[in-house]
Amino acid sequence: MDALVKDLENFEKIFPVETANDTTEAMNVIDYILDHGHKIGLVLCDHVLPGKNGVDLLIELQKDEATAKSKKVLVTGQAGHEDTILAINKADLDHYVAKPWTEQELQEVVRDQLTDYVIENEKNLLAYMQILDAEKLSEEMRKHKMTDH
Amino acid sequence: MKTNSKDLVSILIGVIGFIIPFFLNIPGLSEAGHVALSIFIIAALFWMLEPVPIYATSIMVILLQVFFLSKQGVLFPEVTAEYSPDSYTEFMGTLANPIIILFLGGFVLADAAVKYDLDKNLTRILLKPFGSNPKFIILGLMVVTALLSAFMSNTATTAMMMTVILPIIAKTEASDPLRIGIALSIPFAANIGGIATPIGTPPNAVVIGALSNQGIDIAFTEWMILAGPLVVVVLFFTWLVILRMFKPETDTIPTDFEGKFQKNASAILVYVIFGATVLLWVTESLHGIGSSIIALIPVTVLALTGILDKDGIRQLPWEVLWLVAGGISLGISMESTGLAEWIITNIEWSIFSPVFMIIVFSLMAIVMSNFLSNTVSATLLIPLALSLATSGAAGEGFSLVLISLVIGVSASLAMMLPISTPPNAIAISTGTVKAKHMTRSGFVVGIFGLLMVTLYALFYWPIILN
Numbered sequence: 001m002d003a004l005v006k007d008l009e010n011f012e013k014i015f016p017v018e019t020a021n022d023t024t025e026a027m028n029v030i031d032y033i034l035d036h037g038h039k040i041g042l043v044l045c046d047h048v049l050p051g052k053n054g055v056d057l058l059i060e061l062q063k064d065e066a067t068a069k070s071k072k073v074l075v076t077g078q079a080g081h082e083d084t085i086l087a088i089n090k091a092d093l094d095h096y097v098a099k100p101w102t103e104q105e106l107q108e109v110v111r112d113q114l115t116d117y118v119i120e121n122e123k124n125l126l127a128y129m130q131i132l133d134a135e136k137l138s139e140e141m142r143k144h145k146m147t148d149h
Numbered sequence: 150m151k152t153n154s155k156d157l158v159s160i161l162i163g164v165i166g167f168i169i170p171f172f173l174n175i176p177g178l179s180e181a182g183h184v185a186l187s188i189f190i191i192a193a194l195f196w197m198l199e200p201v202p203i204y205a206t207s208i209m210v211i212l213l214q215v216f217f218l219s220k221q222g223v224l225f226p227e228v229t230a231e232y233s234p235d236s237y238t239e240f241m242g243t244l245a246n247p248i249i250i251l252f253l254g255g256f257v258l259a260d261a262a263v264k265y266d267l268d269k270n271l272t273r274i275l276l277k278p279f280g281s282n283p284k285f286i287i288l289g290l291m292v293v294t295a296l297l298s299a300f301m302s303n304t305a306t307t308a309m310m311m312t313v314i315l316p317i318i319a320k321t322e323a324s325d326p327l328r329i330g331i332a333l334s335i336p337f338a339a340n341i342g343g344i345a346t347p348i349g350t351p352p353n354a355v356v357i358g359a360l361s362n363q364g365i366d367i368a369f370t371e372w373m374i375l376a377g378p379l380v381v382v383v384l385f386f387t388w389l390v391i392l393r394m395f396k397p398e399t400d401t402i403p404t405d406f407e408g409k410f411q412k413n414a415s416a417i418l419v420y421v422i423f424g425a426t427v428l429l430w431v432t433e434s435l436h437g438i439g440s441s442i443i444a445l446i447p448v449t450v451l452a453l454t455g456i457l458d459k460d461g462i463r464q465l466p467w468e469v470l471w472l473v474a475g476g477i478s479l480g481i482s483m484e485s486t487g488l489a490e491w492i493i494t495n496i497e498w499s500i501f502s503p504v505f506m507i508i509v510f511s512l513m514a515i516v517m518s519n520f521l522s523n524t525v526s527a528t529l530l531i532p533l534a535l536s537l538a539t540s541g542a543a544g545e546g547f548s549l550v551l552i553s554l555v556i557g558v559s560a561s562l563a564m565m566l567p568i569s570t571p572p573n574a575i576a577i578s579t580g581t582v583k584a585k586h587m588t589r590s591g592f593v594v595g596i597f598g599l600l601m602v603t604l605y606a607l608f609y610w611p612i613i614l615n
Contacts, residue, residue, distance in 0.1 A: 149203060
């Protein structure tokens, strides 16, 4: 967990990282974030969690309107066939990261997913140019008929 | 609707500003002029403080004029000695003013070009001859950006060029000033390139619209002949400034500009229409068909062929058209009520030389548009300049077209701050350029621009116009 947070510190300026050790804690953290008027861009979730299954958590988040648009990534070493299929079909899983991951790989996945998230959900893309995929964001702005005034 | 307390205060200030003239009796200003002053004040305050979007203010301006100043409005149903009210259709009609239709054509063409990646591929093809020397790559980037932004929006061009330069920047050393130079060259070239044609950028539309209300029609070609040479000189100078301030350390940049033109039937049709329309525009002086009439051709053909579909129509940047229409509309009543003339007759202009006034108007336009929208700056200044010229208060040598050009061109020469233009904001957002770099180089370009506008207004434009 600490390693994961450290790998993602580049994003913290705009996307603070919150962690949880099990699904109950995760739900509390998510509620806390949403209650304070913030949005959740990305959920990185292990498959095996104490208590509930990680895939079930993702499915639950997909059902909730407030987190349906959040990008969902499964980070796991041992998700079986069925769970993976379930995650894709029911939780609209966006990406799958196999353990052990490299720092670069994880950062790339997070950058891609968050870029997609802001393109789909945010209006002012300029704010994300420095941290996310600037080329992709520019391409999006080009297509969105930005105008002079 | 989200409003914070700052916005509420701005709205309050605007409304108070609107009410005040109703309780004043300003000598020398007609009753209708008082009302026009009210509308001018609330529009100017809203445009400057921006408690509401600038296009919303524009549409409000049209409504207020219809309500209070038109023949069908509540205050002036009769023609009197001091004010003969325009019909409400005059104000509403600005939404379909020929210059608005010209812009509509430009938008539709640009959209089609983007949809079929014509802009991207054209850029890559055009960049090839500039080789791999950083100096010439920057020149190439600037020339291509300026060329495209003359026909597309400066902002869309900048966004597209970012996709070209970001990979180049990624390949250079983090400490190389070249990165800053490249990142600055794009917004600057886009701002400058917009000056080159009537459809390049909205301030040009404000100028042309205002002049056409005076019965003066500027042909597409004529505008290009007037503004083009200035664009070339300022662009070249800006290149030198960038090279000097941000001297590249590396002497070669690996580039691979591969253009892959789409070859399906729709894409080819778009290329043909794009080429044909631009060709017809730039040859207006040969065939004499007005550019706004030509602008309807691509709109029609693209709609008939389904390339411009319902969604495409809905997504056109209508707010820019509203913005410009409101500006033109404001000019109408400022003229007809005598407000503009009253403002300028309060100053003894004849003691100033034409050169001085050209510099004053150019400087005002540059300063204002560094902080405000370029279109708004042009809109606020044009009516004053027009009455100054038509009233004869400024004496000989101060021609209507000349001073309008000065304002229109100068409004696009402001590029000192990230907020000056949307292209500047895009460049800053990449993090490669810092605001101080932009301010330093933008200042030099602005001063040079001011100098060039003055020289062109004194020596070149009069030759073309007479």
